[in-house]
Amino acid sequence: MSKVSHVSIASLDGITETEEALFSALRQANSDLSSPYFSADFLKAIAPHTPGCMLARFHDGEEIVGFFAYQKRGQSLQPAGAPLADYHAAVMKTGYAPDWSRLLAATGAKRLEFNGLIGSDGLDRAPIVKHRQIADVTDGFEAWFASQKAHAPKYFKNLGRCTRNVAKDLPDLKFEWTDVSPALLDWVLNLKVDQYRRSGMHDVFSCGWTRDLLLALAAQKTGSASLRAGVYRRGDELVAAEICLLEGEDLHFWFPAYNPAYSRYSPGLLLTFDIIRHAAGLGIKLFDFGSGGEAYKSRMTTDGPLCYEGQVGQALALPVKNDQLQRAWLSMWRRAHIVRACEVSLKGQVLALLRLIERAQIRFQASIAQRMQEPTA
Numbered sequence: 001m002s003k004v005s006h007v008s009i010a011s012l013d014g015i016t017e018t019e020e021a022l023f024s025a026l027r028q029a030n031s032d033l034s035s036p037y038f039s040a041d042f043l044k045a046i047a048p049h050t051p052g053c054m055l056a057r058f059h060d061g062e063e064i065v066g067f068f069a070y071q072k073r074g075q076s077l078q079p080a081g082a083p084l085a086d087y088h089a090a091v092m093k094t095g096y097a098p099d100w101s102r103l104l105a106a107t108g109a110k111r112l113e114f115n116g117l118i119g120s121d122g123l124d125r126a127p128i129v130k131h132r133q134i135a136d137v138t139d140g141f142e143a144w145f146a147s148q149k150a151h152a153p154k155y156f157k158n159l160g161r162c163t164r165n166v167a168k169d170l171p172d173l174k175f176e177w178t179d180v181s182p183a184l185l186d187w188v189l190n191l192k193v194d195q196y197r198r199s200g201m202h203d204v205f206s207c208g209w210t211r212d213l214l215l216a217l218a219a220q221k222t223g224s225a226s227l228r229a230g231v232y233r234r235g236d237e238l239v240a241a242e243i244c245l246l247e248g249e250d251l252h253f254w255f256p257a258y259n260p261a262y263s264r265y266s267p268g269l270l271l272t273f274d275i276i277r278h279a280a281g282l283g284i285k286l287f288d289f290g291s292g293g294e295a296y297k298s299r300m301t302t303d304g305p306l307c308y309e310g311q312v313g314q315a316l317a318l319p320v321k322n323d324q325l326q327r328a329w330l331s332m333w334r335r336a337h338i339v340r341a342c343e344v345s346l347k348g349q350v351l352a353l354l355r356l357i358e359r360a361q362i363r364f365q366a367s368i369a370q371r372m373q374e375p376t377a
Contacts, residue, residue: 036247041223066092097121127310134304
């Protein structure tokens with residue numbers, strides 16, 4: 001494999017037409033980069049709203065042989081748009097691998113953090129390996145449905161029961177496939193914020209720039225990457241919505257939300273199914289659910305390309321081999337990664353850190369209490 005000689009840095013917001021054309025050509029040569037997150041239009045839309053967002057260019061002599069869009073947070077680099085962007089990659093010329101050590105040297109950073117990296121070339125330690133969860137309807141919606149139903153008959157039987165309950169109790173419920181208006185975006189994000197608070201997760205929208213980023217994507221009506229939403233309504237009342245990122249024949253499920261008053265009908269699951277059915281009729285072939293481990297995803301998907309979670313460079317690691325402590329550390333690291341990505345002000349970082357410590361204390365105390373209640377042998 002050929003080597004990168006050096007790395008140069010430029011503003012992602014100022015990518016030239018020549019660089020954009022090269023970026024797109026290199027991307028087209030790698031089928032694993034089919035996600036809308038790798039669209040140049042996506043990166044150009046988010047660049048003005050992502051603090052510390054830059055473009056690394058990998059060189060072999062005078063030739064640019066690859067790109068990586070990133071954001072700098074203190075001594076750490078993260079992919080551009082983190083934590084909202086589910087996938088990221090160095091977009092390289094065939095035969096070249098990214099030289100992450102040269103990138104760190106060029107940026108003055110100590111480490112690169114990633115969660116959803118496509119391609120393992122150049123990593124200096126073993127990452128956590130995940131699969132993208134894909135619903136492939138290339139052979140048509142009915143063929144996909146029959147295949148998934150055969151693998152998970154109880155799940156789809158329950159889905160059919162929910163559909164019948166909705167038809168009986170909510171005959172006025174209507175499905176819409178629509179643009180993402182500011183009002184719809186606010187409705188979804190407000191419900192997501194409520195969910196974060198209930199679960200103790202960090203509110204990724206309190207920092208402001210993440211919401212602005214989504215508003216910019218929603219306003220983008222030209223270009224290859226765009227936002228659309230599947231929606232359930234009863235008259236003027238919103239019941240459920242899922243915001244999706246689209247490019248060509250690829251759709252990425254991004255932000256689902258539903259009115260908790262309708263939870264007994266499983267509106268989120270029904271809406272996802274209806275989006276696949278409707279969008280497949282519009283020519284969408286691949287539906288990407290991300291790489292999270294939620295149980296419903298495995299019922300609707302098959303394993304797609306690999307992606308990776310980890311760090312490069314001077315890693316933030318726990319020097320202890322105890323499995324339980326390592327799992328706790330990984331959970332803490334993931335939360336801290338999200339906080340670093342979102343919070344660019346000192347006040348936001350301090351408040352988020354205090355909430356993180358408080359949450360860790362609550363979880364630790366709950367674990368101790370549970371152990372004390374367990375019967376001894």
